[in-house]
Amino acid sequence: MKSILIAKLTSLGDIIFALPMVSDLQRQFPGVQVDWLVDAQFAELPAMHAGIRRVISVPLRGFKNRSHTANVQGILASIKHLRLERYDVVLDCHGMIKSALLSKVAHANSIIGPPDARLGESISRYAYNQQVSPDPSLPGSAWYRAYAGLAMNYVVKDAPDFGLIPPDGTPNWLPAERPFVMCFHAVSKAEKQWPISHWMSVLQALEQQGIAAILPWGSESEREVAHQLASASTLAIVPPRMKLSEIGSLIRRADWSIGVDTGMTHLAESLNCPSIALYIQTDSASYHPDWSMHAYSLGGNGVVPSPEQVLSILGLALPNTH
Numbered sequence: 001m002k003s004i005l006i007a008k009l010t011s012l013g014d015i016i017f018a019l020p021m022v023s024d025l026q027r028q029f030p031g032v033q034v035d036w037l038v039d040a041q042f043a044e045l046p047a048m049h050a051g052i053r054r055v056i057s058v059p060l061r062g063f064k065n066r067s068h069t070a071n072v073q074g075i076l077a078s079i080k081h082l083r084l085e086r087y088d089v090v091l092d093c094h095g096m097i098k099s100a101l102l103s104k105v106a107h108a109n110s111i112i113g114p115p116d117a118r119l120g121e122s123i124s125r126y127a128y129n130q131q132v133s134p135d136p137s138l139p140g141s142a143w144y145r146a147y148a149g150l151a152m153n154y155v156v157k158d159a160p161d162f163g164l165i166p167p168d169g170t171p172n173w174l175p176a177e178r179p180f181v182m183c184f185h186a187v188s189k190a191e192k193q194w195p196i197s198h199w200m201s202v203l204q205a206l207e208q209q210g211i212a213a214i215l216p217w218g219s220e221s222e223r224e225v226a227h228q229l230a231s232a233s234t235l236a237i238v239p240p241r242m243k244l245s246e247i248g249s250l251i252r253r254a255d256w257s258i259g260v261d262t263g264m265t266h267l268a269e270s271l272n273c274p275s276i277a278l279y280i281q282t283d284s285a286s287y288h289p290d291w292s293m294h295a296y297s298l299g300g301n302g303v304v305p306s307p308e309q310v311l312s313i314l315g316l317a318l319p320n321t322h
Contacts, residue, residue: 001029001032001088001089001152002031002032002033002088003032003033003034003035003085003086003087003088004025004029004032004033004034004035004087004088004089004090004091005034005035005036005037005056005085005087005089005090005091005103005106005108006018006021006022006034006035006036006037006090006091006093007037007090007091007092007093007094007099007102007103008036008037008038008093008094008099009037009038009039009042009058009060009094009096009098009099010038010039010041010042010061010094011042011263012042012045012244012262012263012264012266012267013262013263013266013287015038015042015045015046015263016045016141016162016263016266016267016270017140017141017143017144017266018093018141018144019045019046019049019141019162019163019164019270020141020144020145020160020161020162020163021091021093021144021145021147021148022034022036022049022051022052022163023051023160023161023162023163024145024148024149024154024156024161025148025152026051028152028154029152033053033085034051034052034053035052035053035054035055035056035085035087036049036052036054036055036056037056037058037082037099037102037103037106038055038056038057038058039057039058039059039060039061040057040058040059040060040061040074041060041061042244043055043057044243044244044245045164045244045267047245048164048165048166048167048245048248049162049163049164049165050163050165051163052163054081054085056078056081056082057078058074058075058078058102059071059074059075059078060098079102079105082102082105082106083105083106083107085106085107086107086108086109087106087107087108087109088108088109088110089108089109089110089111089112089151089152090103090106090108090110090111090112091112091147091148091151092111092112092113092114092124092127092128093114093144093147094120095113095114095118095119095120095121095124096119096120096121096124097121097123097124099124100113100121100123100124100126100127100128101127103127104127110129110130111127111128111129111130112128112129112130112131112132112151113125113127113128113130113131113132114131114132114133114147115131115132115133115134116131117133117136118136130151132147132150132151133150134146134147134149134150139285139286139287139288139290140266140286140287140288140289141160141162141289142156142160145160159291160291162270162271164248164267164270164271166245166248166249166251166252166271167245167246167248167249168249169246169249171239171240171242171246171250173237173239173240174214174237174250175212175237178210178211178212178235179210179211179212179255180211180212180213180214180237180254180255181206181211181212181213181214181254181255181256181257181258182214182216182247182250182251182254182256182257182258182259182264182268182273183199183202183203183213183214183215183216183229183257183258183259184216184257184258184259184260184262184264184265184268185199185215185222185225185226185229185259185260186216186217186218186219186222186225186226186260186262186264187260187261187262188262191280191281192260192261192262192280192281192282193260193280194260194278194280194304194305195304196225196228196229198304198305198306198307198310199229199232200229200232200233201232201307201311201318201319202258202307202310202311203229203230203232203233203236204232204233204319205307205311205314205316205317205318205319206233206235206314206316207232207233207234207235207236207319208316208319208320209316210235211235211255212235212236212237213229213230213233213235213236213237214236214237214239214250214254215229215230215236215237215238215239216239216242216247216264217238217241218241223238223241226238244267247264247267248267248271251267251268251271251273252271252273254268254273255274256273256274256275256276256314257269257273257274257275257276258275258276258278258310259275259276259277259278260277260278260279260280261277261278261279261280261282261287265277265278266287269289269292269295270289272292272294273294274294274295275292275294275295275296276296276297276298276310276313276314277295277296277297277298278298278299278305278310279297279298279299279300279301279305280299280300280302280303280304281300281301281302282300282301283300283301284297284298284299284300284301285297285300296313298310
């Protein structure tokens with residue numbers, strides 16, 4: 001086995017869950033070269049994995065916001081990059097028409113895809129030479145690891161190795177020698193949002209202990225929410241908009257991460273930052289990193305975690321507002 005292409009285009013959390021496949025494959029096949037096919041919006045993430053040789057980014061998201069010429073040029077450049085290598089196997093973990101077509105475009109001896117139940121678009125199956133079916137009840141990264149194991153005929157062992165190494169660097173807005181917590185408040189769906197009042201209680205309790213809360217954001221609406229939350233604490237910081245690699249660098253130095261059901265929370269877990277994940281509607285057991293002694297998951301299945309639960313894990317009490 002000389003070279004493998006993994007096709008996992010989006011989204012942030014799913015790419016994170018799939019990353020341990022790289023470390024597993026390289027343990028099983030010493031010397032194998034692993035490349036990763038990803039949407040350009042998320043290319044920074046696999047680029048932080050030391051075991052990935054090439055990250056092949058395709059400009060798919062934001063397609064409508066570019067001119068027709070720019071779209072065509074971007075796709076053609078990506079295809080040219082993709083076809084520089086002949087692969088023994090393509091592992092399409094995405095299961096959509098776009099990933100299936102790109103897998104077919106690659107020079108590959110074999111293309112393996114997920115089972116029909118995991119396909120976002122059923123027509124994708126016609127691109128595959130083989131489909132494999134891990135136990136559908138497996139959570140998070142365990143499913144992707146089992147998928148690669150079945151595809152490549154090995155048994156998954158040991159805890160997952162995400163392999164992420166964010167760059168070093170300290171932003172000039174970060175207070176020197178002050179403990180800080182990463183607070184990932186932004187969500188893709190309203191039903192995943194933790195109540196504003198709960199966040200404010202936690203930020204006030206952190207302030208009373210001299211702990212700063214960092215409130216990253218990715219859109220203007222998220223920035224507005226971050227400023228609303230920051231009004232609860234004089235130590236809270238709404239940073240400039242950051243790259244994914246910059247957030248990863250901060251996570252590695254943070255004392256804790258507190259976050260809703262979002263890719264950033266899963267990034268903190270994968271970097272072994274002590275973390276508290278806040279679930280609302282999602283089943284927390286499906287994503288809880290049971291391999292980590294420093295990760296906690298609260299709520300889920302309609303149960304909203306309380307500020308008291310979060311503060312108890314942190315060893316803090318509710319803020320004294322008098």
